Amino acid sequence: QKEVEQNSGPLSVPEGAIASLNCTYSDRGSQSFFWYRQYSGKSPELIMFIYSNGDKEDGRFTAQLNKASQYVSLLIRDSQPSDSATYLCAAQTFGNEKLTFGTGTRLTIIP
Amino acid sequence: ETGVTQTPRHLVMGMTNKKSLKCEQHLGHNAMYWYKQSAKKPLELMFVYSLEERVENNSVPSRFSPECPNSSHLFLHLHTLQPEDSALYLCASSQAHTDRRTDTQYFGPGTRLTVL
Numbered sequence: 001q002k003e004v005e006q007n008s009g010p011l012s013v014p015e016g017a018i019a020s021l022n023c024t025y026s027d028r029g030s031q032s033f034f035w036y037r038q039y040s041g042k043s044p045e046l047i048m049f050i051y052s053n054g055d056k057e058d059g060r061f062t063a064q065l066n067k068a069s070q071y072v073s074l075l076i077r078d079s080q081p082s083d084s085a086t087y088l089c090a091a092q093t094f095g096n097e098k099l100t101f102g103t104g105t106r107l108t109i110i111p
Numbered sequence: 112e113t114g115v116t117q118t119p120r121h122l123v124m125g126m127t128n129k130k131s132l133k134c135e136q137h138l139g140h141n142a143m144y145w146y147k148q149s150a151k152k153p154l155e156l157m158f159v160y161s162l163e164e165r166v167e168n169n170s171v172p173s174r175f176s177p178e179c180p181n182s183s184h185l186f187l188h189l190h191t192l193q194p195e196d197s198a199l200y201l202c203a204s205s206q207a208h209t210d211r212r213t214d215t216q217y218f219g220p221g222t223r224l225t226v227l
Contacts, residue, residue: 004153034215043201043218044154045113088154097142097161097207097214101154 003027004091006102015111019076023089023102026070030091033065033072034099038086047074047087079109114138115219117202123225124192132187132222134202142207143185144216145177148199160185161207192226199223 036044086104159167160179176188203216
Protein backbone atom coordinates (compact mmCIF):
# COMPACT_ATOMS: atom_id res chain seq x y z
CA GLN A 1 0.00 0.00 0.00
CA LYS A 2 1.54 3.24 -1.12
CA GLU A 3 0.84 5.81 1.56
CA VAL A 4 1.53 9.33 2.53
CA GLU A 5 1.16 10.01 6.22
CA GLN A 6 0.62 13.24 8.06
CA ASN A 7 -0.26 14.07 11.63
CA SER A 8 -3.86 15.23 11.46
CA GLY A 9 -3.34 17.81 14.19
CA PRO A 10 -4.66 20.25 15.09
CA LEU A 11 -1.32 22.01 15.30
CA SER A 12 -1.49 25.34 17.11
CA VAL A 13 1.25 27.90 16.61
CA PRO A 14 1.46 31.46 17.96
CA GLU A 15 1.38 34.26 15.43
CA GLY A 16 4.87 35.18 14.27
CA ALA A 17 6.37 31.79 15.14
CA ILE A 18 7.54 29.06 12.75
CA ALA A 19 5.02 26.38 11.89
CA SER A 20 6.51 23.00 10.99
CA LEU A 21 4.43 20.47 9.08
CA ASN A 22 5.68 16.96 8.48
CA CYS A 23 4.94 14.20 6.02
CA THR A 24 6.35 10.71 5.49
CA TYR A 25 5.88 8.47 2.49
CA SER A 26 6.24 4.75 1.99
CA ASP A 27 6.89 4.45 -1.76
CA ARG A 28 10.60 4.86 -2.50
CA GLY A 29 9.64 5.38 -6.13
CA SER A 30 8.10 8.73 -5.23
CA GLN A 31 10.03 11.50 -6.91
CA SER A 32 8.11 14.74 -6.54
CA PHE A 33 6.30 16.14 -3.56
CA PHE A 34 3.66 18.82 -3.36
CA TRP A 35 2.25 20.91 -0.56
CA TYR A 36 -1.30 22.19 -0.91
CA ARG A 37 -3.21 24.47 1.41
CA GLN A 38 -6.94 23.97 1.82
CA TYR A 39 -9.17 26.42 3.64
CA SER A 40 -12.36 25.08 5.12
CA GLY A 41 -14.96 24.58 2.41
CA LYS A 42 -12.52 25.44 -0.36
CA SER A 43 -10.44 23.44 -2.81
CA PRO A 44 -6.72 22.73 -2.40
CA GLU A 45 -4.33 25.37 -3.71
CA LEU A 46 -0.70 24.66 -4.49
CA ILE A 47 1.92 26.20 -2.22
CA MET A 48 5.03 24.62 -3.66
CA PHE A 49 6.64 21.43 -4.90
CA ILE A 50 10.05 19.86 -4.39
CA TYR A 51 11.89 16.98 -6.01
CA SER A 52 15.53 17.46 -5.02
CA ASN A 53 16.99 16.60 -1.63
CA GLY A 54 17.47 19.62 0.55
CA ASP A 55 15.58 22.85 1.03
CA LYS A 56 13.53 24.95 -1.35
CA GLU A 57 12.43 28.39 -0.28
CA ASP A 58 9.57 30.53 -1.57
CA GLY A 59 8.82 33.61 0.46
CA ARG A 60 7.79 32.58 3.97
CA PHE A 61 7.59 28.93 2.96
CA THR A 62 10.42 26.39 2.94
CA ALA A 63 9.97 22.82 1.77
CA GLN A 64 12.49 20.22 2.89
CA LEU A 65 13.03 16.81 1.34
CA ASN A 66 15.05 13.92 2.72
CA LYS A 67 14.70 10.94 0.39
CA ALA A 68 16.86 8.67 2.54
CA SER A 69 14.44 9.12 5.44
CA GLN A 70 11.40 9.39 3.14
CA TYR A 71 10.45 12.59 4.83
CA VAL A 72 9.08 15.89 3.56
CA SER A 73 8.37 18.97 5.60
CA LEU A 74 6.97 22.45 5.16
CA LEU A 75 8.10 25.34 7.31
CA ILE A 76 6.08 28.53 7.52
CA ARG A 77 8.01 31.47 8.94
CA ASP A 78 6.35 34.47 10.58
CA SER A 79 3.04 32.61 10.80
CA GLN A 80 -0.06 34.68 10.18
CA PRO A 81 -3.69 33.98 11.15
CA SER A 82 -4.40 33.69 7.41
CA ASP A 83 -2.13 30.63 7.35
CA SER A 84 -4.72 28.74 9.40
CA ALA A 85 -5.85 25.94 7.09
CA THR A 86 -5.37 22.25 6.40
CA TYR A 87 -2.09 21.45 4.67
CA LEU A 88 -2.02 18.48 2.32
CA CYS A 89 1.14 16.64 1.36
CA ALA A 90 1.15 14.68 -1.91
CA ALA A 91 3.68 12.39 -3.56
CA GLN A 92 4.09 11.62 -7.23
CA THR A 93 5.99 8.83 -8.92
CA PHE A 94 8.16 9.78 -11.88
CA GLY A 95 6.31 9.40 -15.15
CA ASN A 96 2.94 8.97 -13.47
CA GLU A 97 0.24 11.59 -13.33
CA LYS A 98 -1.16 10.17 -10.11
CA LEU A 99 -0.77 12.08 -6.85
CA THR A 100 -1.09 10.21 -3.57
CA PHE A 101 -2.34 12.53 -0.85
CA GLY A 102 -2.04 12.41 2.90
CA THR A 103 -5.03 13.15 5.12
CA GLY A 104 -3.72 16.65 5.85
CA THR A 105 -2.64 18.55 8.96
CA ARG A 106 -4.93 21.19 10.37
CA LEU A 107 -2.92 24.25 11.36
CA THR A 108 -4.25 27.01 13.60
CA ILE A 109 -2.29 30.23 14.07
CA ILE A 110 -3.14 31.84 17.38
CA PRO A 111 -3.15 35.67 17.36
CA GLU B 112 -9.07 31.60 -9.49
CA THR B 113 -6.94 28.73 -10.72
CA GLY B 114 -8.34 28.56 -14.24
CA VAL B 115 -10.36 25.45 -13.46
CA THR B 116 -14.12 25.89 -13.10
CA GLN B 117 -16.71 23.41 -11.89
CA THR B 118 -20.49 23.41 -12.04
CA PRO B 119 -22.66 23.07 -10.15
CA ARG B 120 -21.03 24.12 -6.90
CA HIS B 121 -23.67 22.36 -4.83
CA LEU B 122 -25.90 19.43 -5.76
CA VAL B 123 -28.52 17.54 -3.82
CA MET B 124 -29.91 14.44 -5.48
CA GLY B 125 -31.96 11.40 -4.69
CA MET B 126 -30.66 7.90 -5.14
CA THR B 127 -32.64 7.37 -8.33
CA ASN B 128 -31.63 10.60 -10.03
CA LYS B 129 -29.20 11.05 -12.88
CA LYS B 130 -27.02 14.13 -12.82
CA SER B 131 -23.72 15.29 -14.27
CA LEU B 132 -20.85 17.33 -12.91
CA LYS B 133 -18.95 19.55 -15.30
CA CYS B 134 -15.37 20.75 -15.23
CA GLU B 135 -13.63 23.13 -17.59
CA GLN B 136 -9.99 24.19 -17.59
CA HIS B 137 -8.68 27.34 -19.25
CA LEU B 138 -4.99 26.60 -18.72
CA GLY B 139 -4.16 24.72 -21.91
CA HIS B 140 -3.40 21.58 -19.92
CA ASN B 141 -3.45 18.08 -21.39
CA ALA B 142 -4.49 16.03 -18.34
CA MET B 143 -7.63 16.21 -16.19
CA TYR B 144 -8.64 14.42 -13.01
CA TRP B 145 -11.62 13.66 -10.81
CA TYR B 146 -11.09 13.35 -7.07
CA LYS B 147 -13.43 12.56 -4.21
CA GLN B 148 -12.86 14.18 -0.83
CA SER B 149 -14.69 12.78 2.18
CA ALA B 150 -14.31 13.91 5.76
CA LYS B 151 -11.14 12.65 7.47
CA LYS B 152 -10.01 10.70 4.41
CA PRO B 153 -7.25 11.48 1.95
CA LEU B 154 -8.20 12.84 -1.42
CA GLU B 155 -9.15 9.83 -3.50
CA LEU B 156 -8.26 9.82 -7.18
CA MET B 157 -11.18 8.53 -9.22
CA PHE B 158 -10.22 9.07 -12.86
CA VAL B 159 -7.34 10.43 -14.89
CA TYR B 160 -7.55 11.52 -18.49
CA SER B 161 -4.34 12.29 -20.33
CA LEU B 162 -4.59 13.59 -23.89
CA GLU B 163 -8.32 12.79 -23.69
CA GLU B 164 -7.74 9.09 -23.03
CA ARG B 165 -8.58 7.54 -19.70
CA VAL B 166 -5.35 6.25 -18.20
CA GLU B 167 -6.45 5.35 -14.71
CA ASN B 168 -9.63 4.24 -13.03
CA ASN B 169 -9.09 3.44 -9.39
CA SER B 170 -11.78 0.76 -9.19
CA VAL B 171 -14.53 3.33 -8.99
CA PRO B 172 -18.10 1.94 -8.95
CA SER B 173 -19.87 1.98 -12.30
CA ARG B 174 -22.46 4.42 -10.96
CA PHE B 175 -19.79 7.03 -11.67
CA SER B 176 -19.10 7.46 -15.38
CA PRO B 177 -16.54 9.96 -16.67
CA GLU B 178 -16.48 11.62 -20.06
CA CYS B 179 -13.73 13.74 -21.57
CA PRO B 180 -14.83 15.09 -24.96
CA ASN B 181 -11.74 17.29 -25.37
CA SER B 182 -8.74 18.43 -23.38
CA SER B 183 -10.61 21.36 -21.81
CA HIS B 184 -13.77 19.63 -20.61
CA LEU B 185 -14.44 16.81 -18.22
CA PHE B 186 -17.74 15.41 -17.01
CA LEU B 187 -18.73 13.02 -14.27
CA HIS B 188 -22.08 11.37 -14.88
CA LEU B 189 -23.86 10.17 -11.76
CA HIS B 190 -26.54 7.48 -11.62
CA THR B 191 -28.21 5.64 -8.72
CA LEU B 192 -25.81 6.97 -6.14
CA GLN B 193 -25.73 5.95 -2.50
CA PRO B 194 -25.76 8.24 0.56
CA GLU B 195 -22.11 7.31 1.21
CA ASP B 196 -21.23 8.96 -2.11
CA SER B 197 -21.95 12.34 -0.52
CA ALA B 198 -18.66 14.22 -0.64
CA LEU B 199 -16.78 17.08 -2.27
CA TYR B 200 -15.91 16.20 -5.86
CA LEU B 201 -12.88 17.99 -7.15
CA CYS B 202 -11.64 18.38 -10.67
CA ALA B 203 -8.00 19.13 -11.41
CA SER B 204 -5.85 19.65 -14.47
CA SER B 205 -2.13 19.55 -15.22
CA GLN B 206 0.32 19.81 -18.05
CA ALA B 207 2.29 16.59 -18.40
CA HIS B 208 5.92 17.56 -18.96
CA THR B 209 8.64 15.40 -20.41
CA ASP B 210 10.42 14.95 -17.11
CA ARG B 211 7.17 14.59 -15.20
CA ARG B 212 8.73 16.10 -12.10
CA THR B 213 6.60 19.17 -12.07
CA ASP B 214 3.21 17.96 -13.26
CA THR B 215 1.50 20.31 -10.89
CA GLN B 216 -2.21 19.79 -10.54
CA TYR B 217 -4.50 22.78 -10.21
CA PHE B 218 -7.85 22.23 -8.59
CA GLY B 219 -11.26 23.63 -9.32
CA PRO B 220 -13.55 24.85 -6.52
CA GLY B 221 -15.35 21.52 -6.25
CA THR B 222 -18.94 20.34 -6.24
CA ARG B 223 -20.45 19.60 -2.84
CA LEU B 224 -22.69 16.57 -3.49
CA THR B 225 -25.35 15.35 -1.10
CA VAL B 226 -27.18 12.13 -1.86
CA LEU B 227 -30.45 11.68 0.01
